[in-house]
Amino acid sequence: MTTTLEPAPAASVGYLGPAGTFTHRTVLADPALAALRHVPCADPDELMARLSDGSVTYGVLAWENSVAGLVGPTADLLAGLGTGKAVDPSERSQVRLHRDVVIPVRFQLVGRPGARPEALRTVRSHPHALDQCRAWLAEHAPRSSLVPAPSTTAALEFALGDPTGRTAAVTPKAGLAAPRLSVLADDIGETATAETRFVVLGRDEPARTGRERTVIACFQQRDRPGSLMTVLEPFARAGIDLLRIESRPTRDGLGRSYFLIEWRGHPDDPPPRAVLRELAERAVRVRVLGTFDEPNPSRPTPSRPRKAG
Template sequence: MIIGVLGPSGTYSDKAASLWIEKECNSISRDVSLKYCGDFIDTFDSIVNNEADIGIVPVENSIEGSVGVTLDLLMEHEVQIIGEVIVPIEHCLLSKGKIGDIRVILSHPQALGQCRQFIKSHFPHAEIRTTGSTSHAAKLATEFEEMAAIASRESASKYRLNVLLCNIQDCNNNHTRFIVFRKKHEADDLVWKNIDANTTEQADKTKLSLPHRTSIIVYLDRDRPGALYDLLGEFATRKINLTRIESRPSKRILGDYLFYIDFAGNISDTIIKDALNNILPKAGMMKVLGSYVMM
């Protein structure tokens, strides 16, 4: 099995992959290897182009919120979410030099956002540069003593950098939720449409007994008062708990949005099927991203 993740080695996506492999090791009979990708677009492309079997990307952070590019790519590609991994994030300041040497701070935009107040308080005059990943920032920081990276402890060890400061994120309770996804199969949509489909998940009775989360994308192309209220009412009347709802621009015209909705339940459950089938005629488009065991 090949897993596509954001590279180079040492990213938090790398850590998420390790946690997922550890959790799923009993069900994986093949050798597992990682394919390091340049960015999230490359990660999705590796799955769609059959260069990797599954991909793991961040979807939301407890400080910075949703990862917009991941949400957009879920809409653009035919993929299926099959799992999630919650990773505790501990950002460290890494450098070859000392704190007094630092003139440039590098990291991924999400990490920089999670350490915004720290940077402002401690390095108000430092030049901030964005990189494709936290580990890429660590790799670049090996070049000059005046450069520092915001990255993980693992990156410090891998790239032989000094850990100058630890836990520099603005909030201590910093966690990122990663999704595990694969290329979509024809049978994936049959489950909630009440058509028999012998999917792997249906056959796994142990997993079916665990709490599940389902993710969908809905587009309301008829702009009318109460349209979103009517859609959400299908969940409320059935006492289905929404765990997340967020809007993203549809990229068609200004003020036009897609709604990303996560809720508790499995698409193989009768009550969930009923809700989705009642939402379908009220929506201009509904895309079911998948059901997976909730962490």
């Protein structure tokens, strides 16, 4: 769904580089984002740092996939649980969800010309891309190890750097993948209708539309029996329809988690506002990660028959 973004010539959008990643393709596919100045970032921490210090106006990160589920690191960053190498956590809370962009995802296997999938020893890509192609790779490249890379585009460098030709990369389905590399197989994803929801992040407060979904992170001071019920019971009593409840590790001890909760509505509506006040009274620390409109999924075109070799 397209929302008007800041029209000033200096407005910019950060994405996970280099050019050609799914995040970059999302920016190019959205008219409002495509019109801005594009700034590649090495990793999500750099993107969040640039958002926090104002060197980019907006940022785009993957939020969830219809096959692999929630992209946990994105949620953790917004919840204040990043690596901390680039961003002061007090600043990160100023970055919030603005809206979403849903795109279909298709994958191809790329390697040295003449390489055959069954002869590969290593396949590299972003972890979510590997997850979505795991079944195909197990059948057609059974001797290969699946090794994560920072991005689908970065995986190409590993394929180029292997003189034996036994390393390949899973990349977005597109035209030419890279110089000196060839497409070894098309449409290798597990599901032909797979989609990924990317979120647009910014520091300013987006205008209300009346179609919002709100996402919050809930932290409790200590774990105890019934801790999840402590969080959920006020929502149930207020009649708020929860769309997502997930736990994520807080990284400060085994078994310690925070809850990621999503509901239909805006946090400033009276019922949710009362719930958030009650959670504070129950010693639950809440961070509002932001809102985005009700999803408007794209209509992916059916994939072509797979081919290998």
